[in-house]
Amino acid sequence: DIVMTQSPDSLAVSLGERATINCKSSQGVLYTANNRNQISWFQQKPGQPPKLLISLASTRRSGVPDRFSGSGSGTDFALTISGLQAEDAAVYYCQQYKEAPLTFGGGTKVEIK
Amino acid sequence: EAQLVESGGGLVQPGGSLRLSCTTSGFTLSSFWVSWVRQAPGKGLEWVANVKQDGSEKFYVDSVRGRFTISRDNAKNSVYLQMNSLKTEDTAVYYCAGSGGWLLDSWGQGTLVTVSS
Numbered sequence: 001d002i003v004m005t006q007s008p009d010s011l012a013v014s015l016g017e018r019a020t021i022n023c024k025s026s027q028g029v030l031y032t033a034n035n036r037n038q039i040s041w042f043q044q045k046p047g048q049p050p051k052l053l054i055s056l057a058s059t060r061r062s063g064v065p066d067r068f069s070g071s072g073s074g075t076d077f078a079l080t081i082s083g084l085q086a087e088d089a090a091v092y093y094c095q096q097y098k099e100a101p102l103t104f105g106g107g108t109k110v111e112i113k
Numbered sequence: 114e115a116q117l118v119e120s121g122g123g124l125v126q127p128g129g130s131l132r133l134s135c136t137t138s139g140f141t142l143s144s145f146w147v148s149w150v151r152q153a154p155g156k157g158l159e160w161v162a163n164v165k166q167d168g169s170e171k172f173y174v175d176s177v178r179g180r181f182t183i184s185r186d187n188a189k190n191s192v193y194l195q196m197n198s199l200k201t202e203d204t205a206v207y208y209c210a211g212s213g214g215w216l217l218d219s220w221g222q223g224t225l226v227t228v229s230s
Contacts (some may be wrong), residue, residue, distance in 0.1 A: 001175075017181065040216060042158075049208055049220040050150075050158065061218075093158055096205035097215040102160040 002026055002096050012113040019081040021108045022096035028075060031098055038098035041070055041079045044107075045090045054079065055094030069098075070074060116220040117147075117209050125199055126204030132151070133224060135209030143187035146215055149194045150223050151205035152223075163195040163215065164192060177203075199228045 003026040011097050013019040037057040042050035052061050054070035057077055067082045081088055089112050093104040121133040122172040136148060162173045162183040171183050182195040192209060206225050212218035 011168070042217075044158075049210075050217075051220075052193045052218055055216050055218075069128070093161075095158075095217070097217070102163070102215065102217075103172045104158040104160065108201070110120055 001101055002029065002099065002103050004094055004096055004103050004105040006094055006108050008108060009106070010109040010111065012111045013081075013084045014113045015086065016053070016083055019084050019088075019110055021079045021092050021094075021110075023072075023077045023079070023105050025075045025077070025096055029096045029098040033050060037077070038071070038096055039072070039077050040095045040097060041068075042093045042095065043088075043090045044093065050093065081110070084110075114181075115145075115211075117142075117211070117219055117221035119207060119209050119221045119224040121138060122207065122226045124229065126230050127199060127201055127228055129199050130195070130197045131226060133196070133207055133220060134224070135192040135194075136190055139172070142185070142190045142192060144213060145211035145219075146213070147154075147183075147185065147192040147209055147211040148215075149183065150208045150210055150217065150220075151203075151226075152208070153202075153205040156205075159205075161208075162194065163211075167174045196226070199226075201228050204228045217226065 005024045007022045037070040041054040044050045058070040091107045149161040164171045164183045180198045185192040206223040208223045210217040210220040
């Protein structure tokens with residue numbers, strides 16, 4: 001199984017500042033058919049289902065603000081929130097969908113300082 | 114954005130069974146790979162199983178293989194999760210999610226399963 005390790009577990013960031021969440025996979029997640037890394041990022045707020053923000057490691061889903069960006073390759077990936085807004089307080093998860101079982105990182109709680 | 118709706122959750126004793134359903138309105142589920150993903154209270158997300166559009170391929174996480182069965186009835190626009198031999202550690206909100214591939218694009222609101230005596 002591919003293990004996804006997120007860091008940090010939590011972080012507190014001031015409004016308008018940058019938040020960076022890291023995600024490391026235990027093996028490569030490159031899908032050779034499309035030469036893209038099969039990494040998603042989700043945002044989850046209390047009492048709500050997860051919301052897909054980023055797919056293919058760096059492709060923002062339609063309607064997601066451009067302050068959210070995904071990056072990385074190989075086994076190291078990151079989600080960056082540039083210019084943190086109050087509504088961005090949530091738990092964020094990375095996930096690989098290259099192979100079964102699909103696996104999630106443990107989550108990173110982002111709080112407003 | 115496709116909307117999925119789960120049902121069938123509830124309270125069940127250890128060793129019992131429950132069947133969850135996932136359906137949609139306004140679009141056909143038969144074009145989707147559909148997954149079940151669960152979240153224990155206060156914990157992270159765990160993928161449970163998925164099924165291909167025509168039901169010909171199914172995958173499971175090790176912790177449920179042999180106890181849970183995912184299936185679908187495209188004529189009824191529904192995907193199911195039959196859960197047998199339930200354990201207390203299966204207590205969670207169960208979400209169905211899916212898209213044309215393995216990307217978990219559209220999600221339901223979830224249904225709570227509580228396994229307790």
